[in-house]
Every structure is written in structure tokens, then in C-alpha cells.
Amino acid sequence: MRYLTKSPENVAAGVTFKSVTSALLTNQLQCMVLYRLSHLLYLRGHRWSALLLSRLNYYIHKVSLPPETCLGAGCFIPHPVGVFFCASAGEGLTLYHLAVACAAAEGGREHSGAWLGDRVVIGGRAVLLGPVRVGDDAKVFAVHIRSDVPSGTLAVCGRSRQRMTLHATKECSS
């Protein structure tokens, strides 16, 4: 029960019957349990039931964790509502609220999500689009990541200026 040991409130309260039951009732734990089950079924080859469990996870907790997603041990999602994660991650990932990691809009069928290293923190409203690589111990906050993030860095929102660029018509048609 890594939630009992990792969450600061539970550490303060100690492992008692009340804290155990309250931790079991949190949607953070429930959505992770459902995702683990669906991923296990996916790895065993039961695609159908894995998909069903991930859909159930979506309808109950509003979190999109497809069975193809690989999350390492110690993953923690404090606020599951709205999280969308189709990527691979190493150990100790922390996904804050409204974090999005998925393939780009024209992404191919192969693995086109992000690859995350160990102990990565994805902050609220962060967007990882397409096959980017995030190194170990990196932190990403409220920003759209376009290129690879080196390990041990903090990525935050820089210049808050938007640009409009005309793109060639050939690109649109393709």
C-alpha cells in the first residue's frame, strides 16, 4: 500500500483502521487499481475485458488511462478527474490534475505518446504531445512540451506570447 506510506496526511495519521479505509475509498487509489487490473488483463491477452475495465475507469473517475499505457511502480495521481495519459512512464510518476500526455492529432498507430523517465512530476495543465522524451527527475508545469526535456530540469511557462504562423496548404492536405 504505497499510498499509505507516500501521502503526507496518511503518514501523519499513522496506519490505523480509519486511515486504511479512507485511503481505500479515495478515487486516487480506486482509479489506479482499475488501471492496474486492466493493464494486467491487457498483458495477459484479454484485450476485451481490459478495454471494458478502462472504460469503467473512465465513466466512474473521468480519467483516461488506456490499457496500453505503461506506468511504473509508485505512480500517484492526486486528482484523477480529467487526466489523459497515453504514454509510458518509469517509476514514481506523479500526475497532477488535468495533465495530458497523448499522441498528436495526426499521430500514427504505433507508440506515438511520450516516454517519461523515473520520478517525473507532471504538474497541473501540462501537455505532452507526440513522442517526446522526458528525462529522469524532471518536473513539468502548466506548459506545452514540444521537444525533449533533459533530466533534472524544471519546465515552466516562459514568455506568455502567442504566435500565429501560416502553414503551407500542402501540409494541410497531406
Added chain:
Amino acid sequence: MALWCHPSYVCVWLYRISHLCHCRGQKWRSRLFWQLNVWITGADISAISDLGPGLVIVSPAGTAITGRAGRNLTVMPLAGLGGELGRLKDVGAGPGFPWLGDDVILEPNCGVLGPVRVGHRVRVGATSAVTRDVPDDTIVEGPQPKWIKRWDLYE
């Protein structure tokens, strides 16, 4: 069957039903389907919004859509269309609501706010907010990321 219970499919269906009821003047029923959509899939797609065929909503949780869009609108997670309070100009989609052309892609966490006219084949980049008119064949890019090395100094 896997497709039928996909949340994005369900949400688009519920929106179509509520919009149909709205067009027929059955306001109570359209509100019912709209609320059902919010309850089941988490997508807040208003019945008065007029979205063309080929609508794709990648992840319905947290999307709020009100306005008019043409064919093949792609809404990625947490993107939104909507009115901005105070600007009530009508550009063809109702007072204060945005008007989108065909083949528009809304990337995650972006917003099109207020009575703006977004052209055809526009890609609104992630974490950006559009509050002015956008011409055709345009990519709107959001804020650039900034790297801070050795984040342990800032803790």
C-alpha cells in the same frame, strides 16, 4: 461494441440527440440530454452549439463547447469553445460565441473565447487562448516552455 461504449462516441451521440431536440423546439428534452452528457461523460456540449459532421472529441472529460463549427472538428482533451462575459457581438454563432470553419484542430488545454471568427484548417496549439480572429490555414502556437536547470535550488 467497444466503439459503442467509447466515451467520446457516447458524448457525440448525446450531443446530437440534444441538438436535434433543441432544433425541434423540445427545450426540456434537449436540456435533459445535455445534463445526461455532463453526468455520464463529463463533456459540457451545449445544445445550442451547432457542430458539423465529423466531430471527434478525444477525451470528453473537461471539454466545454458552445458555438458553431464546420466539418471535421477535432477537440483534444480539455480544450474548449465558449463565450466570454461582456463581449456579446454576434459573428454567426449566437451572441458572444465563437464561429469555427472546417477542419479545425483544438489541441489540449486551449480555448477559443468570445465572438471570434476562426477560419478553415486552423490548428489551435496547446495551452493557447484565442481571443481575436484567426485567418485560414494558420497554426496558433501557445507560450514557449522555459527550462530551469537544477530545480532543487528553487525548492
